[in-house]
Amino acid sequence: MKKIWYSFRFLIITIAAFAVARCNQKTEAKTAAAVSDNAIAVKLQPVTDTSFAPVLRYSGTIASTTEATLSFKTGGIISRIYVKEGDHVVKGQLLATLDLTEINAQVQQAAQSAEKAQRDVTRARNLYNDTVATLEQLQNATTQEQVASEGLRIARFNQQYAQIRATENGTIVKKIMNEGEMAASGSPVFFVNGNAGSDWVMRFGVSDKDWAVLRKGNKGVVSLDAYPGKEFNGLVTQIAEGSDAANGTYEIEVKVLPDGVRFATGLFATVQLQPSALQQVTLVPIEALAEADGKTGFVYTVNSDQRTVQRHAVTIAFLEKNKAAIVRGLDGVQQVITDGVGYLTEKSIVKVVK
Numbered sequence: 001m002k003k004i005w006y007s008f009r010f011l012i013i014t015i016a017a018f019a020v021a022r023c024n025q026k027t028e029a030k031t032a033a034a035v036s037d038n039a040i041a042v043k044l045q046p047v048t049d050t051s052f053a054p055v056l057r058y059s060g061t062i063a064s065t066t067e068a069t070l071s072f073k074t075g076g077i078i079s080r081i082y083v084k085e086g087d088h089v090v091k092g093q094l095l096a097t098l099d100l101t102e103i104n105a106q107v108q109q110a111a112q113s114a115e116k117a118q119r120d121v122t123r124a125r126n127l128y129n130d131t132v133a134t135l136e137q138l139q140n141a142t143t144q145e146q147v148a149s150e151g152l153r154i155a156r157f158n159q160q161y162a163q164i165r166a167t168e169n170g171t172i173v174k175k176i177m178n179e180g181e182m183a184a185s186g187s188p189v190f191f192v193n194g195n196a197g198s199d200w201v202m203r204f205g206v207s208d209k210d211w212a213v214l215r216k217g218n219k220g221v222v223s224l225d226a227y228p229g230k231e232f233n234g235l236v237t238q239i240a241e242g243s244d245a246a247n248g249t250y251e252i253e254v255k256v257l258p259d260g261v262r263f264a265t266g267l268f269a270t271v272q273l274q275p276s277a278l279q280q281v282t283l284v285p286i287e288a289l290a291e292a293d294g295k296t297g298f299v300y301t302v303n304s305d306q307r308t309v310q311r312h313a314v315t316i317a318f319l320e321k322n323k324a325a326i327v328r329g330l331d332g333v334q335q336v337i338t339d340g341v342g343y344l345t346e347k348s349i350v351k352v353v354k
Contacts, residue, residue, distance in 0.1 A: 039351040042309075042340035044302065045285050047333060051278040052325060053213070054318045060204035062224070062256065062267040066168045066194025072098060073161035075185045078177060085175050089166040089192070096189060098162040103155075110148070110155040117145035170194040173265055193265045200256045200263045202234065202271060205249025213275040214239055214252060220273040222256050233257045234271055281317050281325035288336040289324055290344070292316065299330065300337040300344050302352060309337065311346045 076098035083095050124141035127133035174191040177183055202222060206214065220234035238253035254271055256263075290298045299312045314329030330336075337344065344350070 039307070039349045040340050040343050041353050042300075042302070042337045042344070042350045043353060044335040045288065045338045046335055047330060048283045050281060050283055052281050052320075053275050053278050054320075054325070056206070056210050056214070056273040056275065057270065058204045058206060058252075058273070059268070059270045060202045061265075062200055062202055062263055062269055063265055064170075064193045065199040065201055066170065067173075067265060068167055068192050068194075069188045070095065070164050070167070070190040070192055071186050071188050072096075072164060072183050073185065074098070074103065074158040075183060075187075076102065076162060078179050078181050078183050078189070081175070081177075081179050083172050083175070083190075085172050087172045088170070089172060090169050091166055093166045095164045095166060095172075097164075098183070100159065100162055103159050103162050107152070107155040107159050110152040114145075114148040114152045117141070117148035121145045164189060166192065168192070168194040200258055201237070202254045202256055202269050204252055204254075204271070205244060205247060206252050207249065208243070210275075211239070211250040211252075213279055214273065215276050218273055218275055220254055220271045222254065222269055222271045225268045227261060230261070232259060232261075234273075236273065279317065279327070281327055282330045282333075283323045283325055284330070284336050285338050286319065286322050286324045287338040288341060289314075289316075290341045292324075297324075299326070299333075300341060301333055301335065302337065302350060306352055307349055309344055309346065309348055309350055311344075 079097050079099040081096045083089060083093075089095065120141045121138075121144075124133050124138045128135065128138045170192050172190055173193045175189075176191065177187070177189045183189060214236060216236055216239060218236040220236065222232040222234040224230070224232070234254040234256050236252060237255045238251075240251040243250050254273075256269070284299060288299050290300065292298075295316050297314055297316055299314050300309045301312065302308075303310055312329050312333070314326045317325040317327045319325070337350075340350070
């Protein structure tokens with residue numbers, strides 16, 4: 001009788017355990033179904049790695065390689081100015097002079113000092129020959145004569161450069177000072193632009209990333225607002241080897257061929273450069289970008305469980321048609337989410353659809 005009771009009891013326990021297991025399976029199934037119903041449907045697209053030479057676009061102003069700021073070597077009052085803004089000048093042409101009253105007096109004073117020093121040397125030599133003066137006295141007089149002679153040479157040099165002459169054939173772009181003004185030594189008086197014909201350049205600053213791919217000889221296309229619809233050939237001629245301390249950019253100089261068109265300093269221009277150096281980038285569909293802002297953005301990928309996602313901060317190099325070129329942030333990624341990106345967060349649950 002006990003055996004029957006124990007068998008019956010074991011059967012009841014087994015049935016109860018089976019019922020609990022079935023209940024748990026149903027609960028898990030319901031939970032999974034609920035998660036599946038709340039999952040965000042997404043689609044995946046492959047990424048590709050490629051070498052690319054992007055077109056670089058920059059703006060700047062036209063300048064001449066022979067432009068110069070002219071000034072007086074010595075200070076003084078401006079006596080005469082012989083040109084005005086817009087005048088064409090030739091090399092060596094007199095542009096302005098200082099009042100020479102003070103400068104001529106300085107030359108005369110230096111000349112008299114030199115004459116006195118020569119007399120002192122003659123006297124000291126005669127006295128030395130008569131054994132009245134010592135050798136040291138003769139040497140001191142000789143030194144004073146040499147100092148006075150150099151002082152006269154300096155005064156005459158300043159007198160010669162108390163005028164401004166054109167250094168090249170060109171145009172007076174700006175007249176900074178007027179007659180009667182006091183010009184300090186080296187103070188700008190004229191800004192002159194040379195007009196050799198094909199010496200026009202465009203200067204602008206580039207980022208370190210673009211500096212690394214540019215080379216001398218790279219070709220470009222230059223457009224000027226002054227001549228809409230017309231394109232000019234450009235050639236990279238100078239690349240700075242150091243950054244500008246003020247803004248951290250590297251100056252690039254592009255020679256621009258005017259092709260018979262009249263140029264002027266200060267014309268606004270834009271250039272499109274095609275670097276010869278290739279850049280390694282990862283191309284993703286543009287739909288994969290989330291929260292893109294300038295050169296930064298985010299891309300989502302699906303984890304190995306095919307349910308959760310991962311958010312990647314990426315650096316965007318450029319946009320080309322329907323692709324975005326990524327230079328940082330997608331190492332080792334094979335696929336990115338495209339459809340459904342706008343609904344995702346880092347805690348989202350997804351289901352991948354074809």
